[in-house]
Amino acid sequence: MTEPDASKLDVGKDNDVRSIAVLMRKANQAGAGLPGVVWLGGYRSDMSGSKAEALCRQAGTRGQACLRFDYSGHGASGGSFREGTISRWLEESLAVFDHYTDGPQILVGSSMGGWIALRMVQTLRARGVGNRVAGLVLIAPAPDFTLELMEPELTDAQRQALESNGFYEEPTPYGPDPNVFTKALFDDGRKNRVLDGLIDTGAPVHIIQGMADPDVPWRHALRLVEHLPSDNVTLTLIRDGDHRLSRDQDIARILAAVETMSAEA
Structure with missing residues (x-):
């Protein structure tokens, strides 16, 4: 198995x-x-996580192309995290997709990466190249999370911090540093x-969601399923699954979802 090129x-x-760090494993004859396969990570995650690594290893065993990268302000990429917005990270995702991939691709989006995957599909279809997306595997997807999941739960102190400071911080169980959420992120999220209309992907979608997820109910x-008009939508609920869904x-x-989608593409 060849190592991906950095x-x-x-x-x-x-x-x-912004200088975006990329790991690309090209397809071989097999x-x-x-x-x-294109990996789209979550908020403050990076391309060296266990799910991304496992996905790349599986692709390598099948001779399948696999693309990973870090959004600006994440992992090995340059740029400021506090300047990050969905539009900014979407721009980077599309630029990497355009530069490094050819032909049909399966978008695998985790958490915020699921939102970005859906916006990528919309953008590519608007360009007339929606056939570049062979399918989507969405892991604990968090579309519209700023508006739908966070804004209703904001405290008065957080709302005041957003208006006066332009951001607020909160502790996270996923690392030692607090999460930072900016007013620009909330404004851009709108x-x-x-989730304000039908999302026509033109491709199969498989959603994998933990029922014990404390971050994305x-x-x-x-609700996302209700906005997907395609008949080819699969939802797998894992009763004891958390948000990370990183257990073996x-x-x-x-991996099974990606393999099945690859075989049926």
């Missing part, structure tokens, strides 16, 4: 250029007929809403 891609113009996944059995379900 590279950087500059995205943006003038003083807004996997030449299979769609590629511009990228997907499983009913949010049900969870990762096995994710």
